Amino acid sequence: MKAAIFLCLSTLMVTASPVLALVTLDRPQAGDLALVVGSPFGASLAQILANSDTTDAYPGRAPFGVFVVLENAQTASSLKEAGAVLVLSGKEILALC
Numbered sequence: 001m002k003a004a005i006f007l008c009l010s011t012l013m014v015t016a017s018p019v020l021a022l023v024t025l026d027r028p029q030a031g032d033l034a035l036v037v038g039s040p041f042g043a044s045l046a047q048i049l050a051n052s053d054t055t056d057a058y059p060g061r062a063p064f065g066v067f068v069v070l071e072n073a074q075t076a077s078s079l080k081e082a083g084a085v086l087v088l089s090g091k092e093i094l095a096l097c
Helices: 002-023 045-052 075-082 090-096
Strands: 033-037 065-069 086-089
Touching: 033 045, 033 075, 033 090, 045 065, 045 075, 075 086, 086 090
Parallel strands: none
Antiparallel strands: 033 065, 033 086
């Protein structure tokens, strides 16, 4: 029984650590590169960027993520209001890669 609990807790820690690392990153500030993560069930990234009046920072776009430059302090909140699930620090994401 102890081995099964240990195995379950170990598996949970290994699978949750990347998510925790992403969530605990510093919030991007105005002028910083940010990664905008969209939902597969909500608005598309094109709709999110159009509704928040933001443009791509790079020509390539992933299915659920796009890099943008935050123009001011309200850009991150307008992206979330437009349907973005997460707005993460792009510099730190690129450092992880």
